[in-house]
Amino acid sequence: MATSSLRPRATPTATAAEPGASWPAFHRWQALFAAAEMFPAGWEGLHAAPAPDSPAAEEYERRKVLLFSEWVDMLARRPAMLAHYTRQGIQARIVRQHPERACPACDPFNMRELTPELDAMPPFHPGCRCVLMAVHTTRPRRRTKSPPRSRRRSG
Numbered sequence: 001m002a003t004s005s006l007r008p009r010a011t012p013t014a015t016a017a018e019p020g021a022s023w024p025a026f027h028r029w030q031a032l033f034a035a036a037e038m039f040p041a042g043w044e045g046l047h048a049a050p051a052p053d054s055p056a057a058e059e060y061e062r063r064k065v066l067l068f069s070e071w072v073d074m075l076a077r078r079p080a081m082l083a084h085y086t087r088q089g090i091q092a093r094i095v096r097q098h099p100e101r102a103c104p105a106c107d108p109f110n111m112r113e114l115t116p117e118l119d120a121m122p123p124f125h126p127g128c129r130c131v132l133m134a135v136h137t138t139r140p141r142r143r144t145k146s147p148p149r150s151r152r153r154s155g
């Protein structure tokens with residue numbers, strides 16, 4: 001596995017194209033959501049850092065590490081998941097689980113079909129709850145209403 005993802009990147013980007021998980025990237029997402037004043041569901045308790053020595057600080061750190069490692073895990077699973085869909089020839093769609101809650105990172109991808117690009121598949125950010133749903137590709141073959149084989153009128 002590539003370890004380059006752990007290296008902080010020189011140019012901070014807050015796009016969904018972030019190739020890997022790193023703490024600088026995590027903090028960029030946090031800043032981005034704070035600026036947008038909309039935190040996704042997984043960020044409860046992480047909207048703002050408590051005072052360093054407060055009783056809440058420990059819990060805050062714990063939650064942060066939890067969310068971070070979940071993000072790392074999900075990113076690591078992406079290639080296998082994509083390979084699975086590709087191999088099986090399954091077309092899939094990205095679906096947001098909490099569409100009622102706007103998400104600046106996921107909204108552009110909602111209902112989009114899965115492409116071979118890793119960056120265009122969830123998770124789009126730490127705490128992302130987007131899922132992939134298989135698309136049923138039954139072609140809308142227009143069925144010409146063929147009446148039950150009509151008896152040939154003979155005579």
Ligand SMILES: [Zn+2]
Pocket residue numbers: 040103104105106107124125127128129
């Ligand atoms: Zn999201």
